[in-house]
Amino acid sequence: xxxxxxxxxGIGISVAGAAVAGGTLGAEPAAALAAAAAPVSxxxxxxxxxxxxxxxxxxxxxxxxxxLTARFDTAGLSYGTAAGSLNNNNFRTVVLRVAxxxxxxxxxxxxxxxxxxxxxxxxxxxxxxxxxxxxxxxLQRSDRSWGAYNKHPxxxxxxxxxxxxIQRARxxxxxxxxxxxxxxxxxxxxxxxxxxxxxYIARGINARTGDWLKTHTLMVPGGGMGAYFKGIHNGxxxxxxxMKAQTGRFAFLYKHMPSQAxxxxxxxxxxxxxxxxxxxxxRRTVEQQIQYLREDMGLADLERYMHGNRSRFPNHTHVVFxxxxxxxxxxxSALDNEPRWNxxxxxALHILLVKRNHWHxxxxxxxxxxxxxxxxxxxxxxxxxxRQNGTRAKNHTMNRSxxxxxxxxxxNWAYENAAF
Numbered sequence: 001x002x003x004x005x006x007x008x009x010g011i012g013i014s015v016a017g018a019a020v021a022g023g024t025l026g027a028e029p030a031a032a033l034a035a036a037a038a039p040v041s042x043x044x045x046x047x048x049x050x051x052x053x054x055x056x057x058x059x060x061x062x063x064x065x066x067x068l069t070a071r072f073d074t075a076g077l078s079y080g081t082a083a084g085s086l087n088n089n090n091f092r093t094v095v096l097r098v099a100x101x102x103x104x105x106x107x108x109x110x111x112x113x114x115x116x117x118x119x120x121x122x123x124x125x126x127x128x129x130x131x132x133x134x135x136x137x138x139l140q141r142s143d144r145s146w147g148a149y150n151k152h153p154x155x156x157x158x159x160x161x162x163x164x165x166i167q168r169a170r171x172x173x174x175x176x177x178x179x180x181x182x183x184x185x186x187x188x189x190x191x192x193x194x195x196x197x198x199x200y201i202a203r204g205i206n207a208r209t210g211d212w213l214k215t216h217t218l219m220v221p222g223g224g225m226g227a228y229f230k231g232i233h234n235g236x237x238x239x240x241x242x243m244k245a246q247t248g249r250f251a252f253l254y255k256h257m258p259s260q261a262x263x264x265x266x267x268x269x270x271x272x273x274x275x276x277x278x279x280x281x282x283r284r285t286v287e288q289q290i291q292y293l294r295e296d297m298g299l300a301d302l303e304r305y306m307h308g309n310r311s312r313f314p315n316h317t318h319v320v321f322x323x324x325x326x327x328x329x330x331x332x333s334a335l336d337n338e339p340r341w342n343x344x345x346x347x348a349l350h351i352l353l354v355k356r357n358h359w360h361x362x363x364x365x366x367x368x369x370x371x372x373x374x375x376x377x378x379x380x381x382x383x384x385x386x387r388q389n390g391t392r393a394k395n396h397t398m399n400r401s402x403x404x405x406x407x408x409x410x411x412n413w414a415y416e417n418a419a420f
Contacts, residue, residue, distance in 0.1 A: 039248025041179040041217040042093070042130055044318035048414060049132070049363035050086065050382065051323070052120070053097040057105060068103050070116045072096070075368035075385035077392075083123035085383065085392055086367060095132040095182075095363050096120060098161065103136075114165055121169060125177035132180050132217070132363075133162060138187040139197040155197055158183050159204035166209050180217025181205070182253060184322065185225045189266040191232040191298070194223055195239050202246035217249040219320060222302075224267040226255025226322060230298025233305035240313045251318035251361065252302065256332060256349060270296065278348070280334045283341050289348035303357055321353055321413070323364025328380035329409060336401035343401050343420065350413070350420035360414040365406060369395075382410055 054068030074082040086094065096117055101108060117133070124131050138154045162181050169175040183201065188194050198220040205213050222229045229252070243250050258279065262268030277284050277292035284292070294300040306317045323329050330336075332345040353359045369381035371393070378384065378397045385392050395406045404412075404419075412418040 039217070039315060040215045041249050044217065044219070044249060044251040044320050044361045045359070047093055047320055047361035047363065048091075048410075049093045049095050049361075050091050050365060050367050050410075051097070051363050052094050052367055054099055054104070054116075060105075067105055068097075068099050070099070070104055070108055070113050072116060072120050073366070073368065075370050075383075076387060077368065077385060077390060079120050079123045081390070082368060083120070083127055083129065087127040087129060089383075089394070091367070091382070093130040093132075093179075094124060094367070095134050098133050098135040098165065100136060110161070114168065117165055118168060118172065118174070121177060122172070122174045125174040129177055130179045131177040132182060132219075133165060133178070134182045134184050135162065136185050137183040138185070139183060139193075139201075154183075154186075155200050155204070159201055159208065163205050163208035166205070166212055170209075170212075178216065180213075180219060180249070182219035182221075184221055184253065184255065185257070186221055186223075187225065187260055187265050188223045190223055191229060191234065191301075194220060194232065195235045198250075199239070199242055199246065202243065206246055213247050215248040217251065218243075218247045219251045219253050221253040221255050221322065222298075224259030224265055224270075225257035226253055226324075227257060227293075227297055228259070228267050228270070229302040230296075231301060232298060233301045233308075235305070237309065237312065240309055240316055244313060244316050248315065249318070250316040251320045252306075253320050253322045254299075254349075254353060254359075255322040255324050256345070257324050278345055280332075282333065282345065283335065284344065286344050286348045286351065289345060290352050293348070293352060299352060306359075307357070318361065319353065319357070319359040320361035320363065321349070321359065323362065328365045328406065329413070330379045330399040330401075330406070336399070343403055347420045350418060354414065354418070355416045358416070362413050364413065365410045368392075379406055382406060 052072050055071055055073035057067050057069045072079070077085065098117060099113060101110065101113070104113060121131060135158055137158045139158070166175065166178065169178060186194070186197065188197060198218065202213050202218050222232070256278070258271050258274045259265045259267035273292070273296060276282060278289045282289070302319065306319060310317045329346050333341065333343070335341040336343050366381050368383050368385050369378050371384040371386050375397055378395060379399055382395055383392050384395050398405055399409070
C-alpha cells in the first residue's frame with residue numbers, strides 16, 4: 001500500500017519540534033556519546049508526543065485480565081505504512097511502550113517483546129522521527145532500609161531491560177531516533193524517593209550503555225502515580241548538579257492520576273481529598289482545583305524548583321504533561337457533559353501547566369484506530385483507518401463535552417491561548 005496515496009488531504013498543521021542536534025538516522029557517532037555537554041535529544045518543551053502501545057487482546061482462558069499483544073497497535077497497517085502516515089502528517093515524536101511481561105499473553109518472551117520494539121523503531125528511524133521508550137514500572141528499592149517497600153526491585157529491572165534495548169538499537173544502527181527513556185506510574189511514596197530513584201536509574205543506564213544518557217533525556221513522574229511533587233524542591237542545586245552529570249536533558253512528568261491505596265503506597269492517604277477536588281466525579285471550580293494541586297499535591301514546590309533553577313540548569317528543569325485516562329485528556333471528568341462542570345479538570349491542568357508555567361511539552365493520545373468504532377473507543381485516537389481499504393482520515397470525533405475533537409485537543413494542548 002503506497003503511503004503517499006493515502007495521505008490526508010489538505011492537512012497543513014505544523015507540529016513544533018526542535019531539531020535533533022548531532023543526531024543521525026543510523027548509528028550514533030562516538031564523539032556525540034562522549035560529549036555530555038551537548039545533548040543530542042530534543043528540548044522537552046518542544047515535545048508534541050503520540051503514545052504508541054500494544055494492541056489489546058480479549059481475555060482468554062488462563063488470563064487474569066485483558067492483555068496487550070507484543071505487536072504495536074496500527075489498526076491493521078504495516079509498521080512501515082503506519083510510520084509513514086504519522087510522518088507525512090507532521091507527527092514528529094512518538095513514545096513506544098515497553099510492556100511488562102505480565103501485560104502480555106502468557107508465554108511471551110522478552111525477546112519477542114523487544115523484537116517488536118526494534119521493528120517499529122527501525123521504521124520510525126528511517127523517517128527521522130524522534131522516539132522515546134517508556135515502561136510502567138514500580139521503583140521501590142529492594143534493600144531492607146526501605147521497610148515494607150522492599151519487595152519491588154523495579155529500578156534494576158527498568159535499567160536492565162531499557163539498557164538492553166538501547167544497546168540493541170545501537171548495534172543495529174537505528175539508535176539515531178532514540179531521544180530518551182522514562183518509567184511511568186512509579187508508585188513512590190515521596191519526592192525524596194523520586195529524586196533518589198531518578199538518579200539511581202540514570203547512573204545504572206549509563207553504566208550499561210557507555211554513558212548513553214549523558215547525551216539523551218530521562219523523564220521521571222512525580223510521587224505516587226505521577227501527580228505528587230510536595231517537597232521536590234528540597235533536592236536543591238545539589239541534586240540538579242548530580243542529574244546534570246548523568247543526563248543530557250531531564251524532565252519531570254506530570255500524570256493526573258491518584259495514588260494506589262495506602263496499603264500499597266503511603267500517598268494513598270491523599271486519595272479522598274483527591275477524589276473531592278480533582279477526581280473523576282469532582283464538582284470543584286477550576287480555581288479550586290488549581291489551588292488543591294498547588295498546595296496539597298505540591299505543584300507550587302515544583303514551580304519553585306523548576307523556575308528558580310532554570311538559568312543554572314536550562315537542560316534539566318522541564319515539566320512534560322503525560323495524558324492519562326485512555327491515553328488522552330477527554331475523560332478527566334465523568335461530568336464533562338454537564339455544562340456547569342464542563343471540562344473543569346482539563347481547564348485547570350492547562351491553565352496551571354501551560355498558561356501559567358509555560359510547560360508546553362506533552363505526550364497524549366494514540367495514533368490509530370478503526371473507523372466506525374463506537375465513539376468512546378475513538379476519543380483518544382488521532383487517526384481512523386478503514387478496515388477494507390486502509391484509507392486513513394484524521395479523527396474529528398467530538399469529545400463527550402462537545403467542546404472539541406481529538407485532533408483539536410492534541411494539536412492545541414501546547415498553546416497558551418487554547419480554549420480549554
